Amino acid sequence: MEEKTLAKRLHIDVPLLFGLLVLCGIGLVVLYSAAGQDLQVVFRQAIRMGIALVLMFCVAQFSPIQLERWSLWIYLGGVSLLVAVLLFGDVGKGAQRWLDLGFFRFQPSEIMKLAVPMVIAWFLAGNHLPPTIGRIIFSCVLVIVPVVLIAKQPDLGTALLVGAAGFSVLFISGIGWRFITGFSLIIALCAPVLWHFMHEYQKRRVLTFLDPEQDPLGAGYHTIQSKIAIGSGGLYGKGWLNGTQSHLEFLPERSTDFIFAVFCEEFGLMGVLLLIVLYMFIIFRGLIIAVSAQQTYGKLLAAGFVMTFFVYVFVNMGMVTGQLPVVGVPLPMISLGGTSIVTLMIAFGILMSINTHRRMLSD
Amino acid sequence: MALDFPFKDNTQETSLIKHRVVFTGVIIVLLMLLIISRLIYLQFIQHEHYITLSQNNRVKILPIPPIRGLIYSRDGILLAENQPAFSLEIVPERIDDLDKVIKDLSEYVTIEKNDVERFKKLLKEKRRFESVPLRYNLNEQEVARFSVNQHHFPGVEVIARPYRRYPLKDEVSHAIGYVGRVDEQDLEQLDKSNYIGTTHTGKFGAEKAYENLLHGKVGYQQVEINAQGRIIRVLERTPPEPGKDIYLTLDISLQLTAVEALAGKRGAIIALDPDNGDVLAMVSSPSYDPNPFVNGIDFKAYRALLQSSDKPLINRVLQGKYPPGSTIKPFLGAAALAYSAVDPSETIWCPGWYSLKGSTHRYRDWKKYGHGHVDLNYSIMQSCDVYFYTLAHELGIDRIHDALTDFGFGRTTDIDIGGESSGLVPSDEWKRKTYHQPWYPGETLIVGIGQGSILATPLQLAVATASLANHGHLVSPRLVYEARDPITNEIESLQNKKQKSVSLYKESHWKTIVQAMEDVVHGDRGTARRSGMGAPYHFAGKTGTAQVIGIAQDEEYDEKAISERFKDHALFIAFGPVEDPRIALAIIVENGGSGSRTAAPIARQLLDHYLINDKINAG
Numbered sequence: 001m002e003e004k005t006l007a008k009r010l011h012i013d014v015p016l017l018f019g020l021l022v023l024c025g026i027g028l029v030v031l032y033s034a035a036g037q038d039l040q041v042v043f044r045q046a047i048r049m050g051i052a053l054v055l056m057f058c059v060a061q062f063s064p065i066q067l068e069r070w071s072l073w074i075y076l077g078g079v080s081l082l083v084a085v086l087l088f089g090d091v092g093k094g095a096q097r098w099l100d101l102g103f104f105r106f107q108p109s110e111i112m113k114l115a116v117p118m119v120i121a122w123f124l125a126g127n128h129l130p131p132t133i134g135r136i137i138f139s140c141v142l143v144i145v146p147v148v149l150i151a152k153q154p155d156l157g158t159a160l161l162v163g164a165a166g167f168s169v170l171f172i173s174g175i176g177w178r179f180i181t182g183f184s185l186i187i188a189l190c191a192p193v194l195w196h197f198m199h200e201y202q203k204r205r206v207l208t209f210l211d212p213e214q215d216p217l218g219a220g221y222h223t224i225q226s227k228i229a230i231g232s233g234g235l236y237g238k239g240w241l242n243g244t245q246s247h248l249e250f251l252p253e254r255s256t257d258f259i260f261a262v263f264c265e266e267f268g269l270m271g272v273l274l275l276i277v278l279y280m281f282i283i284f285r286g287l288i289i290a291v292s293a294q295q296t297y298g299k300l301l302a303a304g305f306v307m308t309f310f311v312y313v314f315v316n317m318g319m320v321t322g323q324l325p326v327v328g329v330p331l332p333m334i335s336l337g338g339t340s341i342v343t344l345m346i347a348f349g350i351l352m353s354i355n356t357h358r359r360m361l362s363d
Numbered sequence: 364m365a366l367d368f369p370f371k372d373n374t375q376e377t378s379l380i381k382h383r384v385v386f387t388g389v390i391i392v393l394l395m396l397l398i399i400s401r402l403i404y405l406q407f408i409q410h411e412h413y414i415t416l417s418q419n420n421r422v423k424i425l426p427i428p429p430i431r432g433l434i435y436s437r438d439g440i441l442l443a444e445n446q447p448a449f450s451l452e453i454v455p456e457r458i459d460d461l462d463k464v465i466k467d468l469s470e471y472v473t474i475e476k477n478d479v480e481r482f483k484k485l486l487k488e489k490r491r492f493e494s495v496p497l498r499y500n501l502n503e504q505e506v507a508r509f510s511v512n513q514h515h516f517p518g519v520e521v522i523a524r525p526y527r528r529y530p531l532k533d534e535v536s537h538a539i540g541y542v543g544r545v546d547e548q549d550l551e552q553l554d555k556s557n558y559i560g561t562t563h564t565g566k567f568g569a570e571k572a573y574e575n576l577l578h579g580k581v582g583y584q585q586v587e588i589n590a591q592g593r594i595i596r597v598l599e600r601t602p603p604e605p606g607k608d609i610y611l612t613l614d615i616s617l618q619l620t621a622v623e624a625l626a627g628k629r630g631a632i633i634a635l636d637p638d639n640g641d642v643l644a645m646v647s648s649p650s651y652d653p654n655p656f657v658n659g660i661d662f663k664a665y666r667a668l669l670q671s672s673d674k675p676l677i678n679r680v681l682q683g684k685y686p687p688g689s690t691i692k693p694f695l696g697a698a699a700l701a702y703s704a705v706d707p708s709e710t711i712w713c714p715g716w717y718s719l720k721g722s723t724h725r726y727r728d729w730k731k732y733g734h735g736h737v738d739l740n741y742s743i744m745q746s747c748d749v750y751f752y753t754l755a756h757e758l759g760i761d762r763i764h765d766a767l768t769d770f771g772f773g774r775t776t777d778i779d780i781g782g783e784s785s786g787l788v789p790s791d792e793w794k795r796k797t798y799h800q801p802w803y804p805g806e807t808l809i810v811g812i813g814q815g816s817i818l819a820t821p822l823q824l825a826v827a828t829a830s831l832a833n834h835g836h837l838v839s840p841r842l843v844y845e846a847r848d849p850i851t852n853e854i855e856s857l858q859n860k861k862q863k864s865v866s867l868y869k870e871s872h873w874k875t876i877v878q879a880m881e882d883v884v885h886g887d888r889g890t891a892r893r894s895g896m897g898a899p900y901h902f903a904g905k906t907g908t909a910q911v912i913g914i915a916q917d918e919e920y921d922e923k924a925i926s927e928r929f930k931d932h933a934l935f936i937a938f939g940p941v942e943d944p945r946i947a948l949a950i951i952v953e954n955g956g957s958g959s960r961t962a963a964p965i966a967r968q969l970l971d972h973y974l975i976n977d978k979i980n981a982g
Binding site for chain 2: 128129130168171172173174227228229230231232233234235244245264268269272273276279280283284287290291296299300303306307310314317318321322323
């Protein structure tokens with residue numbers, strides 16, 4: 001048995017940790033500017049990041065075998081909490097997402113971002129791959145039930161991410177291309193039905209996405225202002241703390257969902273390319289972990305998490321640059337807010353666990 | 364036994380997953396390239412376009428605070444208006460060295476220490492890009508001097524804003540109250556989104572009580588601003604809804620007459636319309652000028668007002684608690700009739716003093732050698748104390764408590780502007796609770812002449828008097844009777860809070876009491892007969908003289924020898940005309956000596972003004 005490094009002993013993946021820490025650092029720097037140079041806000045965010053990192057280390061200590069065993073229970077627990085939210089949840093900002101446990105409030109929908117890929121990986125890894133039709137259909141049900149529950153809250157952004165997480169695992173498991181095309185067709189056919197069930201503000205967002213100039217001061221305001229912020233940043237940006245769009249308060253939600261626009265305005269195209277390289281580094285490190293994982297469960301889950309992380313990045317950047325409709329998806333590790341960071345860090349903790357518990361099992 | 368499932372083919376699975384992961388990686392790279400190409404398009408190809416947009420085409424949403432409603436009197440006199448005044452304001456974000464700028468500014472504009480202090484305080488509450496006022500009410504020379512030198516002071520501006528002004532200054536200040544700057548305490552109670560951009564809110568009186576009518580609804584405008592933050596043009600405007608104008612029930616000419624009557628004295632006058640509780644005049648003297656309060660009165664002036672022994676900030680009508688003295692007698696007389704404690708035609712002998720059975724203590728009458736034979740009518744007309752000692756003893760404190768409570772004493776009158784004290788009507792239960800002592804019969808006698816622990820506000824006295832005038836109808840007073848929309852002129856009538864009736868009483872009881880009160884003024888032995896002489900109408904009244912300090916038994920009351928502050932309070936309640944009462948009054952002059960000599964003549968003056976002048980107008 002080879003000598004274990006300290007990192008291995010602690011179940012840490014050094015490249016991944018390095019990438020995440022740099023990303024968090026960038027996040028705090030941008031946040032200081034976006035939040036109007038309020039050190040308090042930055043400090044609180046740093047504390048959230050610290051908590052998330054600690055959780056990541058803790059989760060990394062569990063072996064993938066243990067995680068596989070808990071998958072179903074976490075999933076069932078999460079679904080019951082979602083039902084509880086619909087029944088007794090707190091209404092915050094017009095949507096019913098929070099569950100008040102007396103001492104703290106949290107969003108059960110966040111759990112599902114982890115629990116859905118876990119349960120699908122568990123369900124599919126138990127049998128021969130590629131999965132049979134029956135298994136594929138049952139997996140779809142496992143994904144769709146929480147997605148519908150979350151969309152009902154209504155939280156379109158999270159529903160999208162949870163769905164993406166579940167279907168990513170299905171895709172990695174090697175389902176046939178016929179299913180993938182068929183499935184895409186069904187979604188295309190369902191779109192009008194979905195439209196019917198959407199909330200007014202969700203419809204407006206989609207319409208605005210199709211033609212933002214239609215309503216420049218109402219629903220299209222976000223997109224137009226963020227495009228001006230990005231475009232005016234140019235190649236090298238206006239410099240840190242000098243973004244006029246954000247500092248003169250033209251850009252709405254500039255410390256949360258639209259923080260990417262602040263980044264683009266202040267650091268320019270060169271800065272953004274560096275940021276994208278950093279994200280790609282993390283993503284590819286994750287994909288390598290997925291490929292080299294020993295257990296099928298680990299492979300499926302790691303790939304699923306990495307794809308979810310990518311969907312976060314892509315959807316946020318797509319909506320801020322005006323290529324996708326405005327859905328509430330934060331830019332991972334950079335947007336202000338604790339919940340998504342905690343969830344993602346736990347996912348990376350699982351990735352580290354998959355990577356570092358590998359060799360011990362092989363002997 | 365055959366296996367249900369084939370062995371898992373690990374190598375096949377691994378390669379399948381590997382293929383999918385590689386495929387995923389390719390897709391991810393392609394999608395990222397899509398984002399990157401979009402960024403190149405926005406930041407490189409279209410950069411010129413967007414930099415122009417960001418420099419020139421900045422759209423900002425600004426709140427437009429609504430214009431506060433005006434306050435008028437019922438006779439249409441403007442009592443509170445909005446007048447543009449110039450203030451010197453600073454946007455802190457655009458200033459490097461605030462202290463230096465303030466120092467430089469003081470060359471052109473007077474800036475005092477408390478201006479700087481107030482500015483520093485406001486600075487902490489506002490955001491860095493919001494403009495903060497340094498000086499209010501610049502005069503024209505200051506505006507001119509600053510404007511010439513404005514180019515030295517980027518980030519400093521003279522701004523004309525409407526400020527509240529009270530043209531009648533101290534003459535109606537207690538009724539109207541005033542507005543002041545919105546503070547954190549106010550924000551807890553106000554709808555924050557509606558108060559974005561609002562700087563002032565009602566702090567006292569009608570300004571506070573009718574805040575939600577006066578304030579209106581905030582509006583918004585979407586404006587284009589340039590790189591310096593200046594507005595270039597307005598794109599879209601949602602106008603604010605101005606606050607409603609409110610109309611006070613005050614009759615200003617009566618109010619001014621009352622102010623004049625109390626000039627140089629401490630005291631209170633309240634006049635009500637007995638039909639509906641409309642406050643016709645409300646004067647608390649001395650008063651204060653509310654105008655300096657609007658933008659924050661300076662500390663020294665405020666302390667002077669606060670510490671003045673004349674207590675100008677207190678609204679004596681609502682908050683002054685006085686022993687009612689003999690003005691309580693008509694109400695106790697009515698109570699005795701209702702409980703059948705006395706026969707109005709029966710007389711008692713008044714030797715000038717009264718003693719309880721088995722006690723040698725003499726409760727003195729104000730008339731040293733007594734009134735002789737006294738019945739109920741004569742006892743009110745002559746204000747015989749011995750009659751009321753007897754009557755109070757017959758009634759007992761608990762029935763006195765119930766009856767006076769019925770007349771509205773000891774509880775708030777529910778006047779619409781609020782902020783009143785409830786006074787005190789003592790009872791056996793009250794004394795046990797407060798002092799853990801039983802009630803002594805001697806105390807009942809003292810309460811019988813309106814002294815001792817009983818306390819009433821002038822407003823309570825007026826409301827109770829109005830209920831005598833309209834034979835048992837207890838109105839809740841109001842200061843505002845309608846609101847008008849300044850745009851549509853739509854009139855909204857405001858209702859009194861509630862109307863109660865004094866129970867127990869018969870019509871004959873009212874007649875007896877009212878007759879006695881009429882005799883106080885018009886009878887040949889009435890205590891206020893001098894004030895009733897020659898009046899072209901008949902009115903009813905009752906004098907009262909309330910002791911400020913206790914006078915020991917058999918000690919002569921020497922008005923000259925004791926200091927001004929220990930002189931008796933002079934009281935008078937009245938209503939008129941007797942046959943169809945249109946006004947009810949309560950007057951108190953602190954340390955005014957005797958009710959008949961000081962307070963009653965004021966009542967006559969006010970009644971003359973209101974009843975005779977009005978008749979001329981009507982005719």
